[in-house]
Amino acid sequence: MNSRKLALVALLALVPACTTGGKAQQFDGPITSDGVVSDGPIQQDGGGFDEQGVRDGKVLPPVPDAYQPPPKWDSGQAQWDSGTPPPADSGTPPPPPPPGDIKVAAVQYGPESYTYVPGCSDTNCGLIHFVKQAAQNGASWIVTPEYVPDQGQYTVIDPPIGQNPIGHPNWKGTILETWAQLAVSLKVNLVFHLITSVGNDVYGTELALNPSGIVIGKHHKYHPYGEAGLTAGTSCVDKVATPAGDAGMLICADVQCVFCLTTGVSCSSCISKDKTCLPQYQAAGLHITFFSSYWGATGSSNPVWKATTMQGIFAKYSGTYMVAANTISGSSTKYHGGGVFKPDGTAIQIYDSKQPGIAYGTIPKQGTPPPPPPTGDVVITEFMANPKAVSDTSGEWLELYNAGTTTVDLSGWTLKDAGSNSHTISKSVTVAPGKYVVLGVNDSTSTNGGVPVDYKLSSFSLTNSGDQILLYDPSSKLVDKVEYTSSWGVPDGASLSLKSTSADNNISANWCQETSAWSGSAGDKGTPGAPSGC
Numbered sequence: 221m222n223s224r225k226l227a228l229v230a231l232l233a234l235v236p237a238c239t240t241g242g243k244a245q246q247f248d249g250p251i252t253s254d255g256v257v258s259d260g261p262i263q264q265d266g267g268g269f270d271e272q273g274v275r276d277g278k279v280l281p282p283v284p285d286a287y288q289p290p291p292k293w294d295s296g297q298a299q300w301d302s303g304t305p306p307p308a309d310s311g312t313p314p315p316p317p318p319p320g321d322i323k324v325a326a327v328q329y330g331p332e333s334y335t336y337v338p339g340c341s342d343t344n345c346g347l348i349h350f351v352k353q354a355a356q357n358g359a360s361w362i363v364t365p366e367y368v369p370d371q372g373q374y375t376v377i378d379p380p381i382g383q384n385p386i387g388h389p390n391w392k393g394t395i396l397e398t399w400a401q402l403a404v405s406l407k408v409n410l411v412f413h414l415i416t417s418v419g420n421d422v423y424g425t426e427l428a429l430n431p432s433g434i435v436i437g438k439h440h441k442y443h444p445y446g447e448a449g450l451t452a453g454t455s456c457v458d459k460v461a462t463p464a465g466d467a468g469m470l471i472c473a474d475v476q477c478v479f480c481l482t483t484g485v486s487c488s489s490c491i492s493k494d495k496t497c498l499p500q501y502q503a504a505g506l507h508i509t510f511f512s513s514y515w516g517a518t519g520s521s522n523p524v525w526k527a528t529t530m531q532g533i534f535a536k537y538s539g540t541y542m543v544a545a546n547t548i549s550g551s552s553t554k555y556h557g558g559g560v561f562k563p564d565g566t567a568i569q570i571y572d573s574k575q576p577g578i579a580y581g582t583i584p585k586q587g588t589p590p591p592p593p594p595t596g597d598v599v600i601t602e603f604m605a606n607p608k609a610v611s612d613t614s615g616e617w618l619e620l621y622n623a624g625t626t627t628v629d630l631s632g633w634t635l636k637d638a639g640s641n642s643h644t645i646s647k648s649v650t651v652a653p654g655k656y657v658v659l660g661v662n663d664s665t666s667t668n669g670g671v672p673v674d675y676k677l678s679s680f681s682l683t684n685s686g687d688q689i690l691l692y693d694p695s696s697k698l699v700d701k702v703e704y705t706s707s708w709g710v711p712d713g714a715s716l717s718l719k720s721t722s723a724d725n726n727i728s729a730n731w732c733q734e735t736s737a738w739s740g741s742a743g744d745k746g747t748p749g750a751p752s753g754c
Contacts, residue, residue: 319463321464321585321588322360322583323359325580326580327364327576327578328557328578329368330365331343331368333347336576343368344369347364359580360408362409362410364410364411365512366471369399369412375422376415377390377391377417380435384433384434386404400434409431409462410429411545423450423451426469426470437458437459437460439471440455441473443476443494444473445473456470457500457504462507464508464583465508466506466507470510470512471512472515477498478498501538508542508583509534509541511542512545513544515527528544528559531544531561532565535562535565536564544558544559558570560579560583568580568581598630598651598691600618600621600701600718601656601717601752602734603618603619604616604617605684605687609713609744610668612681612682612684613662615660616681616682617659617673618659619659619748620657620659622655623721628651629648632645633645633699634692635691635692637688637690638690642680645659656749657674658673660677661681662676663675669741685710688702700725702726708731711733714734715733716732717733719732
């Protein structure tokens with residue numbers, strides 16, 4: 221057995237290796253009560269751009285195969301390379317598509333996750349199911365975790381940037397060729413982890429493939445964590461071009477020194493090269509971070525080591541959008557935790573569950589000024605677009621919540637949609653901090669289905685198939701807006717309610733259908749004037 225094979229045998233004995241449980245350091249920085257540095261939605265059940273995804277531990281039926289994997293996909297027989305040196309990196313990947321926003325997906329997936337996918341009997345079959353699901357939901361860049369799809373069982377020759385492995389003798393029949401074929405079949409960009417080799421050196425490698433199957437980005441893990449079989453990479457600023465801007469590529473423990481750099485806490489596991497490298501990454505002007513990890517720190521008593529906490533901290537430190545795909549055990553002390561984060565460290569979407577799933581987000585083109593934020597602290601938290609107990613013209617209503625610290629008078633405020641609907645509130649309607657107010661088309665409980673309406677609206681209605689609710693203050697500044705579509709699934713006889721008053725109310729997965737009737741209701745379900753019940 222040559223030295224490369226010995227190295228892989230040593231490595232496989234250590235997988236999963238990128239864990240920090242039992243090695244937590246002290247942390248004095250601010251953390252939310254659940255350990256997540258985020259003011260964004262925390263998703264427990266996945267969801268896509270159109271709400272497709274895992275629900276209550278059940279997955280969608282298998283996605284029709286656009287491509288069939290080789291018959292011996294997961295035979296457990298390691299594929300060692302022949303020792304033929306790979307060609308040198310050309311350094312000239314094909315140019316990215318024209319600049320623009322990109323839709324991203326971070327797949328959260330573990331070794332046993334295939335058991336949630338009907339018809340799958342091995343790890344890679346299940347992973348491909350979720351990659352296809354992300355593609356069907358509109359993601360053009362899909363990131364998968366460390367140590368999948370190969371689970372550390374294989375090594376392939378390290379491919380050069382600009383190489384198409386499909387049909388090439390160095391990669392024919394390998395997992396790399398399989399994933400290149402998958403990228404071509406789905407017409408997406410894939411970011412995934414493999415064990416690759418250059419001579420006797422073995423690397424944990426994050427690869428990016430474009431929709432033609434060509435390698436457009438590559439990163440060798442800079443900080444192997446307890447992985448004695450791996451050779452450390454020499455750069456932590458490896459990047460890939462996307463239409464939205466350049467993305468850095470990092471793997472698991474590459475980022476763990478961020479705690480030392482942001483909190484001043486002593487981290488014994490961080491070495492000098494890490495503390496030098498991450499500031500270089502921070503200064504590289506990157507727009508996105510594609511992050512694959514096998515982060516098993518959730519059993520730690522220190523919440524800073526929770527996977528999603530670390531991801532939010534690094535997004536803020538690096539000033540990048542963080543697309544984080546994580547894989548750890550589905551046991552009681554470890555769970556899948558990853559998501560898509562903004563450069564300020566807040567979440568666009570988090571998937572945090574023991575079961576596999578996907579977090580989604582849209583990343584704007586670098587340099588695009590963000591839309592002006594809505595002013596004020598009044599939030600649209602619930603609406604009834606399709607009452608059943610009475611007609612729409614008698615029973616439609618919506619609810620507002622004061623998330624601020626001072627009382628708000630809504631006199632002079634205006635509700636609009638994108639069409640001709642418009643109503644300006646003509647009398648004093650006060651909303652105290654932490655309280656709700658209900659606006660409806662009919663303020664008579666005897667004829668409106670029993671809704672306790674605080675103010676009667678005119679010239680404003682809600683379309684069942686999709687509409688806009690735009691709320692303006694007296695200076696015509698946009699305070700809040702909700703734009704719902706038919707894919708939200710507007711129910712018959714029940715309201716849609718925002719799960720958390722701090723969640724982004726333009727993400728459909730943050731809304732839920734109320735299932736209980738309020739006191740005094742004529743039969744319809746909802747929580748008018750009260751917190752969400754779902």
